[in-house]
Amino acid sequence: MSGQDVQDASFDELVAWASALAVPGQRRILGLTGAPGAGKSTVAAELVAALGSDLAVLVPMDGFHLANEVLIDLGRRDRKGAHDTFDDDGYARLIETLRAQTTDAPLVYAPRFDRDLEESIGSAVPVRGDVPLVVTEGNYLLLDVDAWPRARRHVDEVWFLAPDTDIRHERLLRRHLSYGKTPQEASFWTLGSDERNAELITSTAVHADRVLRLR
Template structure:
């Protein structure tokens, strides 16, 4: 694949420096960059590393808004008969996610953002640092499976994001990382294997249903 950025430490620092420059130049509108990829590709890891690198140069400039914070609650999923499909596009409050990012384009807008608590497998608000868009925020890094999905309301992000990036990884890597994560957060091996089956279906949708990315990224081999 041509025009791919390999995410060595130096490349992540360079991406972060570019975000710092763009953020400092932002006047009325914040810079929002989205990272898409299949489940288990390392999107949240990359977003956290980018934010840390930005913060090392400009404290308070960047915040991460994770798509997973907009999961429907488990109670709502059960009520809608969607519990077995958790993680598919229809199990997210996508319109709320898009609307929050749209509001946050305005540099004057401040708002707490939800996170996904993997210990209890539920979205929630947090008072931890980095979980709110503040007056100092000039760069928003958002990440999730469906950031580039070409269907409503996800496709509205095309008008919200300044850039959409795709984190491309081999399917075998993503599955191994997912299996380990599912077990680390309390699932048995059998439960983790079953969850990976659903994740594979969602990965197929990401690969076949996403619009073209502005930048393709991959982890070093």
């Protein structure tokens, strides 16, 4: 990847690095980013499962998708997933709140995205103050426009996942097909909107703490 070395790593190494961030009595935030199809949501969920619910909780960025009716009003429904189709300010405010949450503070509730409904569901992810590590994942954690840098300032480390492009495309095609799209529609989204977003996201990898290819 231009401008940044790609580090081959095993999942066990990722668990060890994340475990080092999960210090009881402290609040740390780990971000996973990468282009569409990079495996962010899968790796993040597996990391949290490996660490256990007393050490880590998953708060995805995708919970801040703007509602479809809002995207239609804005004329952006056909490119859902682009950086300006999210409530970036809401995401930044949540990350700020989670970073400041103390061990004895009340629960904070985060939204999550329901892929069956294609809509976000508010107050769906409870975050306890005594859980030391919040893992967040999403496409635009390193983007330097709008409110995204505000969120980044409160994230301790951001890892950029960089699988081979063919692997990403294959994952995206399977994903779109699983959502009921025709093969032609799946290819249109994978090589169209998804790939345009991928080019922008990949340009942000130079700002990551680690650029990783899982082996």
